[in-house]
Amino acid sequence: MGRRVPYGSRPDERASDRDAAGEPYAVVLREEGRPQPVAVLHIAWAHGYFGVWAYDDRGRRTREFDLRRLEPKRLFLRHVARWRYGTEDMPEFAQQAGRVRVDLYPDGRSRKVSEPQGSGGGSLHTMADMPEEQRWIPVSEFGAWEWTLALVTDGQFPDALREAPGTNPTPLATAFATANWQPPSPLRHRHLDEMFTPGTRFSPPHDGDVGPYVVQRIIDAEPLRLPTGHVIACDPSWITPGKPFTVAVPPGDYPTQIATAAYASEYEGTPLHLEDYTAARVLISEKPTVAWELALRPGEDPRTLRDGEFYGFGVDSGTGCFVDAAAATRLIGRENALTQDANPDGILVRQDPESGGNLIAYPSGMGDGTYPVWIGRDVDGEVTCLVADMLILGHQELLND
Template identity: 35%
Template sequence: MSAEAARERDAAGLPYVAEHRIPGREAPLEVRLVSWQQHHVGLWIYDECGRRTHEVDYRLLEEDRLLDRQTRIWAYAGPEVPEFDERASRTTVTLGPEGRARVRREPQGSKGGATITTAEVTDKQRWLKRPDFGRWPVFSREVHGLTEPVTVREAAGAHQGSDAEPADRWRAPRPGEPGPLDELFRPGTRMTTSYQPEMTVVEPVRSGTLNVPSGLLGIDCPLDGRGPRLTVAVPPGEYPLEEARISFGYDCMYDQRWVDRTETTAVRLCVSETPAAYWEMAMAPEDDPRLLGEGEVYCFSTDGATGAFADAREWGALQQLFDRGMEAGDPDAGDPDPSGADADPLSMFLMRTREPASGAELAAFAVSSDGGHPVWVGRSADGDVVGVVVLVDGMPALVAP
């Protein structure tokens, strides 16, 4: 790609790659990956063996300033050590716009121990003024100990060939995607995981309803006394709750026989019968999608493998009733079987609570693990909410036709 073509792509916000090289050195000093439309600039610094030693992830959060979101540094014991070897020492520094840094050090590599510390950082350490095209500083000068000024110019022959975007071009990091959520609720769909190569979706199961009189649905863990972290505006009303189910079989070594099994894969609050035209990640007001790395998502978090749908306006009162029902066993606090189906051992719903004055309700459900769980909001072509889904575990993949 010629310098002029790169300049045009820079002005249009389209992605392009720039290399900094010096004569007599086969590996580049650094490679810069620019995609203004995705608010991203990536920087890689290389050693003489062609291995990446530094990776910097900048995010354009303001018109003229880039946040140094994350820096990763690898140290190799010798020239024979491969790039990103699991034994290579590594340090990861993650910065937020609010001014704190999280530093993770792994002196023995990914197989050894790690220490994590936090520190305050200055504006100068966090932010870089957005350079004009062709005026980027050469960050690798200090890393490589270069004392002579480094000039940047178009390499000989760089103008030759096509300026068309290659099919395998670099791309900016993409946040996590919902996957085939609709298919989880479509009977007969064949799916697969690394553990179960052949699975078949069966008929979803209705598990009662949830009343949301305020028109603001909250989703979070009901165990921690906070929340809800995530909210979704819906028309006030009472909505069906559904559980997606999938069946599979396996050879059980313990029982020495073939076992057929059905499990719940997701829970859904159904707002409308209209199919979802697209799915989007639920986010809190403080969440910024421009800060997400490759495959990352915003979530609610749980230390007790539990989530809940509830009327957000009455979350506090409903959560207190949930505590009374779960911890104190108060029979007046809530219904331990919100679906009313005692015979359904597969249901992930644990308990429903109801605030008497408003009629607002909470329905708690189990998930497979502690940690973060994303919430996906389905919308119609007009942008109306048609459903809200939480995966119980990971997302299976569709079986190739």
């Protein structure tokens, strides 16, 4: 690679101050004589984020590298993406552009999705063949970003992610841009208290002539019995319940509620009243909730989440549940119990005499999917409740009366 010489803008003190404070800023890597940037770096150390976008000579983004500072001196390569544009005039991120996406996780898991014909063609889902030594990169000092050039030119990754290298770029310089971007934002909690306030109105579920969502019922189920306080949320029909959340609560019996919301619609001139199950919660204390956090299981690191992502429990039977870890293996996965034992409200309770625990199951909103659980805390940091959000009202807007 040719020797780099500075030209154009040089690093300024504002960028250095932002770096030291962990605030977002951007770095533009340019090639002399080329109007389009070679790459743009997005850096926000307070969020542990270091992102790299590579550009072609038409200004289209061709590669993304999402790195996370999970250790003080090392960056973990969380995500890699590549786009191939078949023609010179194909727009950036065109539907027919070929693409490869790789997601990596610190526990060794990986996922690779290849779409050679773009999102309109077929796709291949495999594990990523990426050695451990390529998943970690040392953290460089401010201004020492030469290693990013290997990402945007020579690849440093397996052949499946590597484009044919061209000629060595001409000298590069760095210029700092004002931070007009935001670091990745995982899913945020919304309306968790309002979901359990009867009469609260939300925007309609669909465009068209339908009424607003209105919180309809708060169904009191039996108390959730937690002999150990180690809570599991899962699909009660699964073979194994999975691991409990890393945050435990004091052992005890706790009120459990299921919330619904309804809206008015019509079909072929016939009025309809439609009701959805929107959330389930376990009330640990009566103190007000002042803060929320995502419930995590062992090995789940929120610092690895990308835009809109979250950790949650999977559902394949249209039903979710809360259960104590001591009772889970004896109560999870019994065939046909869901349809036989559920009460008219769709709530199912199973008892485990051996541990003293029970299981409370409920319809999971729109059905199958993955749903987050949020932990509420009071002003002293103690747990007030756990809320399983069915992701229905969280995307709606509150309506003013």
